[in-house]
Amino acid sequence: MSVKFSLVLVIYKEYIMAYDFKKMDEKVSDACKRFESEVTSLRTGRAAPAILENVKVEAYGIINPLKNVASIVIEDAKTLLVEPWDKGLIDTISKAIESSNVGAQPVVAKDAIRISLPSLTEERRKLLIKALKEKMEEAKISLRHVRDEVWKDIQDREKAKSMSEDDKFRFKEEMEKKMKEGVDKLEEIEKRKEREIME
Numbered sequence: 001m002s003v004k005f006s007l008v009l010v011i012y013k014e015y016i017m018a019y020d021f022k023k024m025d026e027k028v029s030d031a032c033k034r035f036e037s038e039v040t041s042l043r044t045g046r047a048a049p050a051i052l053e054n055v056k057v058e059a060y061g062i063i064n065p066l067k068n069v070a071s072i073v074i075e076d077a078k079t080l081l082v083e084p085w086d087k088g089l090i091d092t093i094s095k096a097i098e099s100s101n102v103g104a105q106p107v108v109a110k111d112a113i114r115i116s117l118p119s120l121t122e123e124r125r126k127l128l129i130k131a132l133k134e135k136m137e138e139a140k141i142s143l144r145h146v147r148d149e150v151w152k153d154i155q156d157r158e159k160a161k162s163m164s165e166d167d168k169f170r171f172k173e174e175m176e177k178k179m180k181e182g183v184d185k186l187e188e189i190e191k192r193k194e195r196e197i198m199e
Contacts, residue, residue: 019154019163019171021178027146028182035139035186039193042128042135047074047117052082057096059089066093075114082106082113120197128197136190140183147179 040050049072054065066072070084070093084093094113097106106113120128151172158168 019157019167019174021150021174024146024150024175024178028143028178031139031142031146032182032185032189034142035135036189038135039132039189042131042193042197047076047078047080049074049080051102051117052080052097052100052115055096055100055102057089057093059086059092066096069093078117078119080115080117082115083111084113087111125197129194132190132193132197136186139186143179143182143186147175150175 037050040048049067052072053067056063057066057069058064059069066082069086069089070082073081073083075081082093082097084090090108090111090113094106094108097104097113097115102115104115104117106115154163154168154171154175157163158165163171
């Protein structure tokens, strides 16, 4: 066997033994972003525009998230100010906020709506922590589905002889490492939110 042929064979083997984790990385990243977005909407005693951003408002014959029809700004530590771009939507927006579960009463003040957030009770904190744990479990289940998909694909490739058994276990190890990074990221988001709720 010539040196040139041996080199080509080694390069070819390296090529077929590589596994592309790009899709898995994207799915893990998306799951973390989704979890972060969901827990942002869990209202603490602190004013944050994210509390109201996704309140559903019926405007112009379609359902819109509030952030698409108004600006939401922090007036002070416990107050948000909603300024509709179309002043004709003030009453519609006020009713949408009132019927949402943000736990605060909107007050129409001229061309804007003021929302004062009450301090959290101990009972409310417990409910928020419970909701946070439930969302965390959903996010972990989502990551487990991603891992199961990738592991099945790796096993299928090994059965089809497009990778060796050694490579299968090497890729499994890499997959588990990526999963741990994803779970660590979720836990970091969860702890940060839990501190915010308990402050």
